[in-house]
Structure formats: C-alpha cells, structure tokens
Amino acid sequence: MSVLPRLPLTVIGGYLGAGKTTLLNRLLSEPHGQKIMVMVNDFGAINIDAALIAQADGDTISLTNGCVCCTMGNDLFMALGDALDRCPRPDHLVIEASGISDPAKIAMAARAEPDMAYGGIAVVVDGQNWPKLADDPLIGAQMRGQVQVADVLLVSKTGGMVPPSLAVRLAALSRAPLMDLADLPQVAPVLLGGVAPAPQPGALPGGMAAHPAYVGWSHQGPEQFERRTLEALLAARPAGIYRLKGHVLSPDGALEVHVVGPTVDIKPAQSDSTRMVAIGLASQINRETIAAWWASAAA
Amino acid sequence: MLRYPLGKQGEIMAQITVYHARNIITMDKNQPNATHVAVRDGRILAVGGADCADQWGPVTHDSTFADAVLMPGFVEGHCHMMSGFIWDYAYAGYHDRIDPDGKLWRGKTDIETVITDMRAYANSMPDDEPLLTWGFDPIFLQSERLNRHHLDQISSTRPVAFLFSSGHLMCVNSVVLDMVGYDAATNVEGVMKGADGAPNGELQEMAAMFPVMRRLGMDYRTKAHQEKYIHQFAKVCVRAGVTTATDLFATITDQGLAELKRVTAQPSYPVRIVPTIAAMNAAPEEIAAQAHAVAAHSHDKLRLGAVKLMTDGSIQGWSARVRAPGYVGGQPNGLWNTPPETIFALCEVMQRERVQMHAHTNGDEASEVTLNAIEAAARKHPWPGARHVLQHAQMMEGGLFRRAAELGVCVNLFVNHIWYFGDQHAALTIGEDRAARMDGCRSALDAGVAMAIHSDAPVTPMGPLFTASCAVNRKTMSGRVLGPAQRITLDEALRAITLGAAYTLKMDAEVGSIEAGKRADFAVLGQDPTAIDPAHLADVPVLGTVTGGHVTLL
Structure with a gap:
C-alpha cells in the first residue's frame, strides 16, 4: 500500500452545454479548503475569475487557493497517472468528462486503482433540454446511459424547480439523489464530501465552512465488522x-469505505479505529437518523 | 558533341542516374510500362528505354534493380506510427508477422503454442523485466479463453501482460493481479472473475487496465515521435514498399514535432510522414489553429496540417454507429466518440479554416452523419478541393458513395477487414447482406468516389500489396469469397495503393506514379504483380524502396 493518502476522483458528466463548466467554476471558487486538481478537455470553455489565478502556463492554471486546473490531453488515463504522481499529490481530483462520454468508464478507474478512492459520478442534467436529448435517435441512448451511471x-x-416530469423520468433511470443546482448553497460538499456540519466540538476534518443546508455526522469507535x-x-x-x-x-x-449515492466502494486500508463521516441534505435527513442507523449495527 | 551540364550560375548540375529494371509499372497512362527511369536531384527526369534521359546530358547507368520490378512507392493512407514501437513488445498473435528487423514471428494458432513461444521468449529476458505482448486476439482461437493460469505457465515470477489486438482488453498473470491488488473482493467492472470468484486475469476496458499499464510503464503518449521509434516505423514501411505513410491520429507535442522534423529530414530517412492531428479534447478553433501552426513545419518528407476526427467505434466491437437493421445479434447501436453536434461544429470550422479532415467512420450511420456535416459546412464555406476523407467507411453502400462523390469527399476503405474479420462480420456483426457489400471498392469506384485502401497498421499488418489483394480477391480467412461483386481489377487496386492514396493526402501531383517531374519514390519488388495470378498478389516480395532517389534495400 502506498504511504500517500489515496487520491479521490470525482467525475463530472453531462452533455455539451449542460453546465459542467459553470459547476467547476463554482467549485474552484468555494471555500472548501482542499487542494483540488480539475482536469478539463479544453480551457476554451472554462472562465476562471482572474482574481483567483496565481499563474497560468500552457496546459496548467494554478489558483491562489491552491487548486490547479489543467487539460488532460488525448490520453485521459495516463493523465490520471500524472495526477497521482504529482508532488504534492492533490487532495482531490475532479475530471470533466466530455459531453458524450460515459463517465463510469473514467470513474471505474478510481475503484480499480489502489492509489485512488472513489469520489463518485456527478451528472449535470440540463433541466430544459435533457428530455429532448434523451429522445434523440442518435445520442439518446448515451444521454440516458449517463443518468443511469450517476x-x-x-x-x-431549472428556473426554480425541477419539472416533475423530468424528475419522474430521471427517477425511472436512476436511484441517485436528485438536486437542483440552484438550491445548493455550495457544491463542494456534494462533489467532494468532507463538509463540516453545523459548528460543534470536535469538528470534522476538512476545515470547511459549515452550512445549515447540509447535515454532517461523524463517528469514531472501536467496533469491528466482517x-x-x-x-x-x-x-x-x-x-x-x-x-x-x-x-x-x-x-x-x-x-x-467510500459511498456516493448508490455506489459503494471498499478497499483495504490501515487504521487503528473505525471512523466514519456522512453527509446529506438537511431537507432530506437529520443527524439522529444516521446515528441511530449506525448504532443499531454497532450494538 | 558532349554538352556540359552546367546550371545558370555555371555550377555542375546534379548527376543523372538511369535505373534499369525488369519492368517499371508507372501507373501513368501515358506510358504504363518502361524499362528505365532516370533520376536527378531526387526527382524523376525521364521514363522509357535506356536512352530516355540522353537529351538531359551525361547519365550514369545503374543496374541495381535490373532483376527487380519497380512501382511507384506505395502510399499508406491510414496507419499509425505506433506500428514502430509496438515491436518493443513480444508478438503473440494468430498470424505470422515480420518485425521491423525482418524476423519472422510465427503465428500462434492455439494456446499451447502461445504459452511455449512466450515462455521461450521470456526466458531470454532479464529476470526482473515484465513480459508484455501484443497482437493476441481471442476471436481466432477455438480453445478455452486465455486466463491467468495460462500466463502463470509462462512465468510465475515476472509480470506478464497480454494486450489484446483490439486495445480494449488485456490478460495478466497472477504476479500482475497481486501487483494491482485485484482479488476475490475486488468489485470493479472489467476485472473479470472465474468460476471460483477470483479474478481470472482478463481485464476489460481502460479503467481496469490502467492500474496495470501505470505500473508496467505502458505510456504511449509521446513514444511514436521519439527518434528511435521514428526509425523503427520507417523499417516497417520499407518492408512493405511504402514511401509515404500517415500517422493518422497524432498527438503532436513541441518536442515530438522537433524530432519528427529533424529525423525525417535526414537524407537517408526513407519515408514521407503525414501526421494528422487528433481532433478531440479541444475547441474546433483551437484544433484548426494548431493544424495551421504545425503545417508551417512541413518539408519534403514531413507533411502536416490535416486533422483526424474520431466519430464512432468499431464494428467487431459492436461500437460502430450503424443504421437499420442494426447488429445481427440484436446488440444495441454503438457509441459516438464525438457527438454529432460536435462533428458538425468541427466540420464547419475546419472547412472555414481550410483544414483537411480525415474522419474515422466505421458504421454507416457515422458515415452518413459526417457526410451531412460536411455538406452543411460546404454550403456555408465553399472550398473546392477540400478532399475530406471518410476513413474506414466500411459500411457505405451505393447511396452513400454517390453522396460522397457529389460532395467531393474521398473514401479510404479498410479492405483488410475482408480477410481478417469478414467471416465474423457475416456471422456475428452485420450479417451476410451487408458483409457482402462492406468495404465496397467496386461501388465506390462506380460512384466516382476518389478511393484509397488501407491497413490501419498496427491493427492489421502494413502491406499495400496484401491490401490490394484483399480488394481484388475478397477472400476471407475461411477461404470464401465475400461479396464477389465488390471485387476490383488488379489495375484499380494498384492505383488505390499509389495514386489513389496519394490523392487523399493531396500529394498526387508529387508522388503515386512514375512520371517526369514527380519525386523518385519507388517500391522495389522481386516479382511483377501484373504478371502473376492475382490470387498470389500478397506474396510478391518487397526488396526495398527508393525515396527521393535514396535507395534503401532490405
């Protein structure tokens, strides 16, 4: 096993114009306290606030908050290798999948690679155009496939509300939690995890600003499980x-353990205690429910 | 009276060499055959008999090729410079194959031979080196599927990895599985398991293969344009009689470009290289700008400026985008690697910016969408002579060929598929009817489409005479003739591997035939392909090449 912590990988999927780049810009400018490496297909579309840019050279833009944004070139997987070998290793890697691609084909690498951790697949769904794209005779199957793996x-x-017909269609394809981007005060908790809950003693790692929209739960104990x-x-x-x-x-x-939406990934590790962190939306779950679930098993 | 060959400034002009050959097949209808060709300054001065160049001054007669047959140097319009560095790996494929240094690697037609041959090879390697192989394709073996137990018999101490010829699969031994930590608990799509629940060694798709490739140093990104492999690629070309070859999906770095420029400019470098930039992962405007920027670095033996689009997948991988009636096994339609919307955007920008496009389109739906995109682009930005090329274009039929002809779009057909995969296409992928018309050279020529044919090396071996033979004979591996109506004549096939391919690279005024003024690029053959039974066309020996007057013999 590597001595460095595993590099978590989150993949952002979604068709052209869905809003992947806007999402990445939001992520890069939030106070998440992590050194994120973002890989995009081309810089053309990304428009990072000039005040955030510390240095730009060729295929890499370094930000004042320690994040970097770079292009992946024509061999995405070898670019993953570069990210792993980068010194110091980033805290989190976020890849923008190209508009037509299957984000699972990239994300699966994080489950396969011993030095990476699964950070999940976030698919951006265009609230206005998605139903039409999903019915397109040429690309519909690939559009629906992206939702299926999210x-x-x-x-x-959405303009304020996810249309019920869209929500129903998406729910028929996927068990993944559905969120309106406009409702999210911060995207880092969703994309990276590790957000701190409302202030309390013994706050969680990550050092991020707490936000009442999110529920965080943490636990440390001696329990063992097969x-x-x-x-x-x-x-x-x-x-x-x-x-x-x-x-x-x-x-x-x-x-x-890494659980994102419906996906569970488990790898061997070294640790002297059981330590878990969970995050959800305050509108959907509370800390007591999570604590009760875990306690029932630990008992 | 002896005239001194003096130039304008009085300097002595370059020497004239008159080569004598058993036969010279010129591909020039003014003079289809000759016995002598005169060369001066790397160009053809005259063609005809022994006295053909006498009017130009004193000549030197050269009988190097007196027993050989000359043809225009072959033009491989769709191959990859990976054909050079892939030979760093051991060849484990089903068919006999000759490496760049002329060594024959015998085909391995059953798993026992694979194991025996590769074990012998591994034993010749330093102890700690991994054994990496290429060319293995399970489609050809009737036996049990290759698994880690077979590879453990090759070595139980060194890493062993077989990269399958599709590039999407590999098989590894237990040492490698341990190295990447794959075990019964691993729950990763693509890490295939055996009946015992443990990984069986087969890894499917890049995500599962990547941890292995990373640890075994299988990084191809910049290899093709390193000096050693530029030379290695040239050896592959010379063995095939090829004097002009593409690198048809190139990632061009500043360093790679500098190396390409320097190495190909050496007078002894025997190939004109035509790299086309991969039109992916960047905005169309950026790609066009890079194409223009690199074009400025072109010279006689390096031609840059075109781009390559990747629209769909492969037919035998069921990832090509096909029209009705789809795949014969009911598989879902294939995948776009570039969405149609982006194909349209790329075509518009490339057409506007005068950048020639080569578009990978295997399935007929991909060919149709790309033709639609080119038509739309051509309406907005007329460019007579654009000569965009649909590459592979394996499922185009009369209707699509006629549209291509109307639009001035060329095709480069992957006719080697008829022999290698024709049986599979008829039985398993697109069914009898469409397999019989696939890689339809006859339909293309009848529709008036400018046509080339290719190997896609290293996917199939580079060998234009073999490729021509596929177009003429349409024999499959099982020996049947697949789609006899699509056979073309020997002359048409020889044209496709010379002038035809040169046309698709916009180099037909320069290479592709043996006539005065053109570059002195020849394939040197040991037999006359026009004087034998066309069934044996692929067996015509290649003795070497001449490139710009420079002779390279094997």
Missing part, C-alpha cells in the same frame, strides 16, 4: 445520505 444528479437551468456484515449494513443505510466515507476495522485488517 451517483448524484445535478439539474441545471466485510460481509459491513456490506449489508451499508446496503441498509438511510436514504438521504449522499456521501459516506471512512475507515472500518475488520478482522482481516481495516477497510476504507
């Missing part, structure tokens, strides 16, 4: 948790 669905351009028991426990997690991560002790060595 861990989080972020609807853009891998299969843990998988069953995670499968029974309360709806409304959209991210869950941490280390869990197990008789065969510790496990690292």
